[in-house]
Amino acid sequence: MEPLRADMFDEICPSTLNPFRFGRDKWAALVIACLEDGPRRFSELRVPLHRVTPKVLTQSLRHLEQDGLITRTEYAEPVRRVVYELTPLGHSMLGPIRTACAWTADHWDELLDAHEAGITR
Amino acid sequence: MEPLRADMFDEICPSTLNPFRFGRDKWAALVIACLEDGPRRFSELRVPLHRVTPKVLTQSLRHLEQDGLITRTEYAEPVRRVVYELTPLGHSMLGPIRTACAWTADHWDELLDAHEAGITR
DNA sequence: CAGAATCCACCGAGATACTG
DNA sequence: CAGTATCTCGGTGGATTCTG
Numbered sequence: 570m571e572p573l574r575a576d577m578f579d580e581i582c583p584s585t586l587n588p589f590r591f592g593r594d595k596w597a598a599l600v601i602a603c604l605e606d607g608p609r610r611f612s613e614l615r616v617p618l619h620r621v622t623p624k625v626l627t628q629s630l631r632h633l634e635q636d637g638l639i640t641r642t643e644y645a646e647p648v649r650r651v652v653y654e655l656t657p658l659g660h661s662m663l664g665p666i667r668t669a670c671a672w673t674a675d676h677w678d679e680l681l682d683a684h685e686a687g688i689t690r
Numbered sequence: 691m692e693p694l695r696a697d698m699f700d701e702i703c704p705s706t707l708n709p710f711r712f713g714r715d716k717w718a719a720l721v722i723a724c725l726e727d728g729p730r731r732f733s734e735l736r737v738p739l740h741r742v743t744p745k746v747l748t749q750s751l752r753h754l755e756q757d758g759l760i761t762r763t764e765y766a767e768p769v770r771r772v773v774y775e776l777t778p779l780g781h782s783m784l785g786p787i788r789t790a791c792a793w794t795a796d797h798w799d800e801l802l803d804a805h806e807a808g809i810t811r
Numbered sequence: 812c813a814g815a816a817t818c819c820a821c822c823g824a825g826a827t828a829c830t831g
Numbered sequence: 832c833a834g835t836a837t838c839t840c841g842g843t844g845g846a847t848t849c850t851g
Contacts, residue, residue: 588718588757588783589790590711595844597709611813623814625844636709637804649812649851658800662709665786665793669710672786679779683758715823732833744834746824770831770832 570607577603577617586680589669591662593636596621596629598666601655604639605663608654638662691728698724698738707801710790712783714757717742717750719787722776725760726784729775759783 578599591598596618603614611626618626630653633639638659644650673680699720712719717739724735732747739747751774754760759780765771794801 585714586757588713588759589786592709593706615813622845622847624816624846627814628844635804635808636707637800637807638709643813651813658797658804661797662793665710665790668789669786672783676779676782679758683756683779686758687756717824736833743825743827745826745836748834749824764833772833 573603573609573613573617575616575619586677586684587670587673588680589673591666591669592629592638593632594629596626597633600626600629600633600653601638601659601662601666604653604655604659608642608652611651611653614653633659694724694730694734694738696737696740707798707805708791708794709801710794712787712790713750713759714753715750717747718754721747721750721754721774722759722780722783722787725774725776725780729763729773732772732774735774754780 591601599618600614603609603617611630614626614630615621615623621629630639630641634641637656640654640656642652642654644652712722720739721735724730724738732751735747735751736742736744742750751760751762755762758777761775761777763773763775765773
């Protein structure tokens, strides 16, 4: 499994155009995207999510855990390690998420046009 | 086209369990659902959405308009009439919305279990 | 390393009252 | 009929600092 790149989400700036939201809070969708390929440590998640403070990231992870979408596992062995992973339920959410994101990609021009028209009016 | 019933959304109480959100604000998804079968007047929308104040409903409608999902048309003819309608873009969103809602229906038990486990812990 | 504690600013959302 | 005008309140998200 490849490491998560720091610029993973840098270009998804105008994500406010996407009319779909996943999870309870602002960062849930990005966390899910980070866990797509397998389990990740807290510090691994902080690399692409470097604009999120640890407090807020923790909050988001706790919400996802309460919603049954991820699991949190703690190891104390050599050094302290906490690993987050998608549950089967969380993994099954990827289908509808991809459907929604495909729609957004397909209609990006129209979304952009509508937004710009809304600004100049 | 049938009138919108006042109890249309009364039973969708624990919708916080649904990890998908559509549109910018809290009421956008319900407005879209109301417009599914055709254009509706402001006062028609207020029937099923009787728990939403006119100010907040107006806000939500303006957002949907800015996002290119609905149109607002004003007639002054006999009496004043303002009609809201899904755009082709808004209508095309129904597909992914249905996909997402089907997922939620399919996994309702798991979502409920996770939520209850989160409460007692 | 993986957070917790504290404080704070902003904004969505609601209550209430009023209007072209 | 279809909104607008204020006011308020609570909660999300962020900055900063501290800790087992």
